[in-house]
Amino acid sequence: GENVEQHPSTLSVQEGDSAVIKCTYSDSASNYFPWYKQELGKGPQLIIDIRSNVGEKKDQRIAVTLNKTAKHFSLHITETQPEDSAVYFCAASKSNTGKLIFGQGTTLQVKP
Amino acid sequence: NAGVTQTPKFRVLKTGQSMTLLCAQDMNHEYMYWYRQDPGMGLRLIHYSVGEGTTAKGEVPDGYNVSRLKKQNFLLGLESAAPSQTSVYFCASSKTTGYHTGELFFGEGSRLTVL
Numbered sequence: 001g002e003n004v005e006q007h008p009s010t011l012s013v014q015e016g017d018s019a020v021i022k023c024t025y026s027d028s029a030s031n032y033f034p035w036y037k038q039e040l041g042k043g044p045q046l047i048i049d050i051r052s053n054v055g056e057k058k059d060q061r062i063a064v065t066l067n068k069t070a071k072h073f074s075l076h077i078t079e080t081q082p083e084d085s086a087v088y089f090c091a092a093s094k095s096n097t098g099k100l101i102f103g104q105g106t107t108l109q110v111k112p
Numbered sequence: 113n114a115g116v117t118q119t120p121k122f123r124v125l126k127t128g129q130s131m132t133l134l135c136a137q138d139m140n141h142e143y144m145y146w147y148r149q150d151p152g153m154g155l156r157l158i159h160y161s162v163g164e165g166t167t168a169k170g171e172v173p174d175g176y177n178v179s180r181l182k183k184q185n186f187l188l189g190l191e192s193a194a195p196s197q198t199s200v201y202f203c204a205s206s207k208t209t210g211y212h213t214g215e216l217f218f219g220e221g222s223r224l225t226v227l
Binding site for chain 1: 160
């Protein structure tokens, strides 16, 4: 089955700096890669996603890149702000199976 | 809007006891999921359902059972609780886009402690 590895487990940056979180997946048939943000005491929420027919997608300060050949994808956050502090999860799924597998999570701390 | 509602939010069990977590969604979503979240392990899929009357195993199904008798409800059962099942449980639902799994909407979580 699919396996998703996420790095780093913790990341601390200064406000205004950029943050990058990387994930690798094992199943070459996976074609959908979302990123979720989880704030303290809440359930995760979708922040951006990318399909396998696209190499990069941007939404304001966040962007995701996908390298299908290497089977890895990354989340980029620019001009970080204290409210970006949270746990971020990458995930992967195959077609319309409904089976979404998450990575281990990255705790991002943005220092003012 | 209620979205995804989980009950109970907190529960303490003794080893060997049984219990059921209830998840209800009011968005008419086809897919529903149960995940557990443990420190350093991320979100691990326990069971999921792609429609009323259907269920499927996820990554860590052992020790759990599920049922989806109604489209809006997804029940997670622990027949004989073990300390290893101490965790925060999240239910989620999504619609299908026809191409891939749609956005998952999560509940607030249920914290279960097994003594």
